Amino acid sequence: MSTFLFNETIFGPVRSRRFGVSLGINLLPCNRKVCSFNCIYCECGWTPDGSHGAGDGLADPEKAMLELESRLIQMANEHDLPNSITFAGNGEPTLHPHFLAIMKKTVALRDKYAPKARVTVLSNATTVNRPDVFEALLLADNHVMKLDAGTEKTYKQINQAASSYVFQTILSNLLLFNGDLTIQTLFLRGRKDNELIDNTSDEEVEAWLGHLKQIKPNLVMIYPIARDTPADKLEVISHEKLEEIAQKVASAGFNVEIF
Numbered sequence: 001m002s003t004f005l006f007n008e009t010i011f012g013p014v015r016s017r018r019f020g021v022s023l024g025i026n027l028l029p030c031n032r033k034v035c036s037f038n039c040i041y042c043e044c045g046w047t048p049d050g051s052h053g054a055g056d057g058l059a060d061p062e063k064a065m066l067e068l069e070s071r072l073i074q075m076a077n078e079h080d081l082p083n084s085i086t087f088a089g090n091g092e093p094t095l096h097p098h099f100l101a102i103m104k105k106t107v108a109l110r111d112k113y114a115p116k117a118r119v120t121v122l123s124n125a126t127t128v129n130r131p132d133v134f135e136a137l138l139l140a141d142n143h144v145m146k147l148d149a150g151t152e153k154t155y156k157q158i159n160q161a162a163s164s165y166v167f168q169t170i171l172s173n174l175l176l177f178n179g180d181l182t183i184q185t186l187f188l189r190g191r192k193d194n195e196l197i198d199n200t201s202d203e204e205v206e207a208w209l210g211h212l213k214q215i216k217p218n219l220v221m222i223y224p225i226a227r228d229t230p231a232d233k234l235e236v237i238s239h240e241k242l243e244e245i246a247q248k249v250a251s252a253g254f255n256v257e258i259f
């Protein structure tokens with residue numbers, strides 16, 4: 001199936017139900033995905049060999065921030081300032097080695113040109129235990145962290161993390177926020193290499209809810225597959241099933257939204 005890459009460092013604005021008018025920052029290369037995960041549903045396609053960590057072609061921090069400033073000035077002149085300045089793009093933004101410096105500058109630009117905008121980071125939580133990354137994340141207003149599985153087996157099947165990122169590390173990283181985070185979870189069923197993959201089973205959902213009870217997120221966002229995926233044979237979960245899962249999340253005392 002066809003997947004896509006963002007071909008700009010500053011992209012959008014995208015208008016979304018989640019974040020409103022969202023101006024995106026892609027710190028990853030514009031021609032290649034770089035991510036510590038290799039999710040079977042990733043809209044950017046498979047993570048190429050050797051692209052699980054920082055490497056060539058990452059955004060130049062100075063250029064990126066000049067571009068962000070000029071877009072914010074333009075949007076201010078057009079009276080169309082963003083609701084969110086969102087780190088996302090072609091992979092995992094926190095892998096950029098200058099993420100902390102970039103975050104500090106982004107917050108300063110937000111304060112100067114778009115003080116009502118929230119700074120949002122979409123992350124897979126693999127690097128949260130790095131002190132510089134955690135410091136940067138705490139400067140953001142919205143920490144949107146991925147948790148797609150209840151068990152290690154399903155985590156490995158869906159997220160296919162680089163070997164150093166075990167499931168327990170991800171869970172411990174999510175606890176570091178003391179509840180000041182949003183969890184986002186994509187639900188799917190399917191097959192890969194003849195193995196059944198299903199994070200919607202009762203066992204998986206129960207285990208996942210158990211983790212939520214520890215993590216205590218302020219919001220849980222759940223999704224079906226909405227775009228082309230690199231793996232074929234994946235099933236789009238019905239709205240009824242997502243409603244059933246959302247009910248369980250709400251009964252456990254969490255705010256939950258289906259997207």
Ligand code: SF4
Binds near residue numbers: 035042043123
């Ligand atoms: S964490 Fe995000 S960017 Fe990385 S592989 Fe998964 S969906 Fe793609």
